[in-house]
Amino acid sequence: MMQKIAYAHDKCIDSQLLVFNVVALFEHRQLDIDTLLRGTQIFKQDLQQVEYHISPLQLGKLIDNALRMWPGNDLAFLLGQQWLPSQSGHLTNGLLCCKHLLQMQVFWQRHHWHCQPWLQGWRWRSGQSNHLLLQLDLGCHRHRRFFIELTLSSLVSSYKRLSRHQWQGQFALPFPKPNSVDQYYKYLGESLLFDQPVCVVSYDSKMNQQQFEMANRQGYLQANHLISQKQSQSKYQIGLPGAIRRLLLESCDNQYSLPAVAMQLSLSPATLKRRLKEYQLTFQQLQDEANLQKAIYLLAISGENNLNVAKRLNFADGNNFRRSFKRWTGQLPSQFKYWLAQN
Template sequence: MKRLALWQDKCMDGQLLPLGLWQLFRLRQLDGEALLRGTGLFATDLQHPGLRVSPRQLCALLSNARKLWPGDDLAFLLGQHWLPSQSGALTNGLLCAPDLERALSFWGRYHWLSQPWLRPTRWHQDDHSHWQLQLDLGLQTHHQFLLELALSTLTATAKRLSPQPLHFHIQLPYPAPAHPHHYWKYLGPEVQFGAAMTRISLPRVELQRPLPGADLAGFQLAWRQCRQRLQAEPWQRGLPAAVLARLERPQHQGDALPQVAKDLATSPATLKRRLKAFGLAFQPLQDQARLGQALYLLSIQGAANADVARQLQFADGGNFRRSFKRWTGLLPSQFSRLT
């Protein structure tokens, strides 16, 4: 069984986001020494192909970068250049994909090799496909930045692969900024702020169009290579994602901390301590798991409040409505009218 990545574990490829940040700072002639201050990283480390960084180091690096960058477009700029910076089998698989459906499935399956701080969940509804994006590895202080990086990466990659215009609809769980032009420029015109979750949607007919660079044999080879690489990784997800995954299972949605700790082969005290290192606690993770399931049942399944309350093991519909209002600021009925 693969280990679950902890706050101090060097579980991420330093040749991706850390090196990408460093190169962008050098290109703009910004202070690279200040960028690395307090991270335990040095400029010579970033040139080493075997460099690995921990969530703690990445958190410090992002804090420095966001303070030093003269603007609010850093995440979007990084996302635009993500595909060529990947190199190797991951990029080859995307470039050889027969269609966007398989390209994005490939990215979702092997996202740990590319953006391990993400936790994407995918589902289909009628004629659209949806991806809900959450964070792993406890980088909540950079929640908005990392989500914008992921969305910029996805939209830029899809547009590069497809010669035809794509109709992305993106929902973001924070208020609209005073000057949202970066969002329209990099993510497209269909961006909705103040949503209950981060979601990107695309018509399925656009996902199924053949791509000009299609090479099925090359795609299958890249899939095998990425599978082998992922199998060789000591980690394949972080502790927060493991807790969420367990709490999202229907038979475990009401589990308390001791039950989850036992399932993860640790003690309640150790689990609390390890989550605290990520800046997390068990109850908010339990709320997050329940909210994710509630949003899916309401918006995708069209379930009634009473059915959602029962599936999420609330005592009654009133308790569910009060909890949903606390999580989202909306009653379930209000949310359903917006989706």
Template structure:
């Protein structure tokens, strides 16, 4: 398969995956931030009467819903600006100790289960730029996806501004139609906004991302995490864990039976779990193939036949039919 420039993740012990209805997120992490925002907007009635020590991703989504509906047009961006580095123990400390933005994003991808448990970022690096693609960790209601993408993009942009001491010239792509009013996006993210794209992604010239930041504490938190000081920091949502297994093998994708064995469950159980997360095996495989095809065609300028081979299609015609069905576009319609 064509080698993709995925950024290598820092080494660390493997962690189990988590699922949509599994109480696995500390209430003291993201939920406390949401409670503070709710009070600041006069939405105290949206807060839960009880605050259990652990909540599920679905419960976190439920806490976000009234803030999306009644928190104001800037809610996603304001919450996002406080989301990172956050108060998530060693994971937050590791972000603050990183020497530059590239290392921050590597850590963010590796520690997504702790830092961004609802969306998982994927980092691509080449000689010119970096691309941070946002993918689902364990399933999202369609009506909340746009809000959460805005929140997470604002979180990363705000973190980079704070650590680097200046606003960076990010370019943002959104896999949805443009809202009628772009004022909040422009204020919080800048003017480089593209809607109607096939991926939710942030792009930045690599020269900006490699600029060293003021000397920090030498990466002690990242080293502690690599030694297993926070075993849960590296966990992945079920869909993110599935993507981890598929991405290196898109040319010879593992079967559902092989994936189920890797998860320690039967194929029927994996199918049922994926259905509970609003998806199925073929949909996740096709989504990843489409994302990689977009990268290889548009940004790497590879011909259809090479991309088809890299993704495991028998011929170019079969690949073109797949690409048109998934993206609504012919491969030839993509310009560099």
């Protein structure tokens, strides 16, 4: 059953999380809040409301303003550091009561729409390594780097807070090495790979079972139940880009065309194109992202050869697949067969 889908203009993002924290941080630095909120149609008094929500378009404009105004390159990292203590109610309780890293990831994936709805996550395993692959929902591609920095900073800081240990793992980042790389070393550590095809967090599977100090099974179950109840009543549960990507990834024959996806979403092809344009996305972009994710999984996790991957992805032949893979990543698929094994 298709989840309730949010379009670009839908008020689907809880302002009490990221938006409230951005405003609070700017106030603390004595930066002009009127300028921060200019053009967003968000007003300061709105943020005092318990159930005030904003749209993906409003969020994008807010992040545009914030990045332009912030006197440095660490805004996303600082917000990530505040992520766990700034969560509200049952979200905080559930995270604090998690038994270990694996349970924390399961909890986050199950309820991420209520804390970081701009993301989708998949957990993979190869040998003794675990991999968390992250893709953007809600069409935030223009701010991909910001949201990845925010998410990874929140992961590392939450892990440190709950386990009392330093994070030990590697980050594959899908953008060039920035000039301000010191921020990455400070907040994420030095095990970093830039210019990668997708965002992947890799770490030794032993970390999954390392006990958290505040683990409380009853507290975790209660928080999980209460948020699940709230989630079932929520008007929205996934963004349009995320819903399309999920359909494409779950397609066995890899033949989901734009008209077929539009039919699944009860939209006309023209309406689907228009809805995606509001997100500044095209169907082809999402299709390429899904194909790349499938290809990397088949190459690096399943160990398939190029010809088998080409067949699984419904390419005419291996050469066609290799050309497409190089267009997506700038490299040949053979260079990724042991990519995650090296992470």
